[in-house]
Amino acid sequence: MSSYAHLYPKLDPADEEQAAAQACHWRPLGTSASSETEYERKAIGSETFTFISRAADPKHHCSTITCSAAVSLRQKDDNLTSGYDERVWKQIFRAAWIDVALRLPFALLARQDRPDQLKIRLPSRVQEIEQWADDTVSFEKADHTQQANMDALLHTKEVLGCLEFPTSLGNEAKLHVLPANEPLCFIVALQISHSLTDGSGALAILKLILQHVVNFDGNTPAQIDLPPVSVLASRLLPGFSALVREDARPKPEQYESITMQQVCKMTGAGFHAFKLHFDRPFPPSEWGATLNVVEQLSEDLTRKINAFAKMHNLNVSFLIHAAWGLTNARQNTQEMRSDTTMAGFVAINSRRAFPLELQDPTVSAQGCVSPVSICIPIGAATADFADPTERLLMLSKYLADEFKGVEKQRGTMAFLSERWMQRLIAAHPAGEAPAPVQHPILVADGKYDRILPPILRSKKALEVELHTEAILMGIDHGGPVNVTPIGCRWWSFRDQLHFGADFSEGNFEKRQVQKYLSDWKKILEEVV
Known part of the structure; x- marks a missing residue:
């Protein structure tokens, strides 16, 4: 991770203590019980976490979206299971969460019959997206009940969209968008693989580009302007x-x-x-x-x-x-x-x-x-x-x-x-x-x-x-x-x-x- 360390501020040790190092048994998001593509439930060294978007501090212009995300370490990544580094994982989560901000409007476009779902708030400046990623990522160990609930949600007909994309750090991610119970809120399930490849580094320019995505006054949600x-x-x-x-x-x-x-x-x-x-x-x-x-x-x-x-x-x-x-x-x-x-x-x-x-x-x-x-x-x-x-x-x-x-x-x-x-x-x-x-x-x-x-x-x-x-x-x-x-x-x-x-x-x-x-x-x- 040395190649990417300069892109991230020093992590708060208190945040690192929130994550659980214990492996849990689960199957990837979006797969059914009969799917032939399921990973083995043994999943030694596999980690599942959930992080929730909290109420935003207005000064950071954060998202009002209720978000959940799960991350898995594939069993085949044997070189990572022996030396689990939570600091590395937090950096991966943070970068992927920033990427989510870039894909969210596109995921919602999959359901254009629900225009109310397009009213979201995202950071508008370079510094704010970093702060937004830090403020909205909270590490918690996903128990079996949470995992079952997430799996159930992903198998409903209400899924707004499911995207597969490479993140700015080179690893693969799946983004699932689902409606939430509250108006103008939805759930984002993010599944990330730990397969970093050197030669990446587009995160820096993404942060610069993001400031041109959504314009709002910083106080109230605004309709996204959809240009050509x-x-x-x-x-x-x-x-x-x-x-x-x-x-x-x-x-x-x-x-x-x-x-x-x-x-x-x-x-x-x-x-x-x-x-x-x-x-x-x-x-x-x-x-x-x-x-x-x-x-x-x-x-x-x-x-x-x-x-x-x-x-x-x-x-x-x-x-x-x-x-x-x-x-x-x-x-x-x-x-x-x-x-x-x-x-x-x-x-x-x-x-x-x-x-x-x-x-x-x-x-x-x-x-x-x-x-x-x-x-x-x-x-x-x-x-x-x-x-x-x-x-x-x-x-x-x-x-x-x-x-x-x-x-x-x-x-x-x-x-x-x-x-x-x-x-x-x-x-x-x-x-x-x-x-x-x-x-x-x-x-x-x-x-x-x-x-x-x-x-x-x-x-x-x-x-x-x-x-x-x-x-x-x-x-x-x-x-x-x-x-x-x-x-x-x-x-x-x-x-x-x-x-x-x-x-x-x-x-x-x-x-x-x-x-x-x-x-x-x-x-x-x-x-x-």
């Missing part, structure tokens, strides 16, 4: 990349506390590497098939580039990740474009772990497995490149030279640097240069000041915006071994929540996507 779904999704769901209208984007000053060091922590080896942007809504029936094709192309390209790196004796691994974003819900259909655009990124992450004494602490970060990380745009429908195949080949050769230089210098580079961006801007023809980049995330690092070769330059000035958007909205939870640790799961439960109705007016032109993917397939067949 893509805007809401980009703010609530980490791993869900969405390019939104300019007037809906969070302003740069709202991210002023993000530093390059934090970005490196957040991205690690799981930075989104491939991104699609559709300017038209499209029906859910198209999601799965198209995504599968894109994923396959991404994996093919990843293998080919990795083969190139191996051929040149480069200890470098390339990761391509597909992430989807939708724009233009019903509220702004008049702004629909006549075409469907896509944009791609490649994130190049060195898997070589530099000795700690050789790492630059202002660039690399604790828990970041990739001290060498560069993000380079590899294509966009609105950019005019002479020959995509030649461009990718040049990209490979250029990267080979770059990484050989890094190997020799034993230094580190940031994937974005102010100097690099300035040179990119200067390379654009007169009249086409974008506005000066004032985003605080583009801090000078003094390490990487080379400009891309001419073949890699775009004739349209979209890279700056796309780079920034990918960082702010495209943070990934997964480690280096997962090409798509998040995307498919998001789309799976979006479908469960019946979001398709929001895009029923869309006119998705499948042929354009097929043509674009066909072009990519040809490129893949020719590269290296």
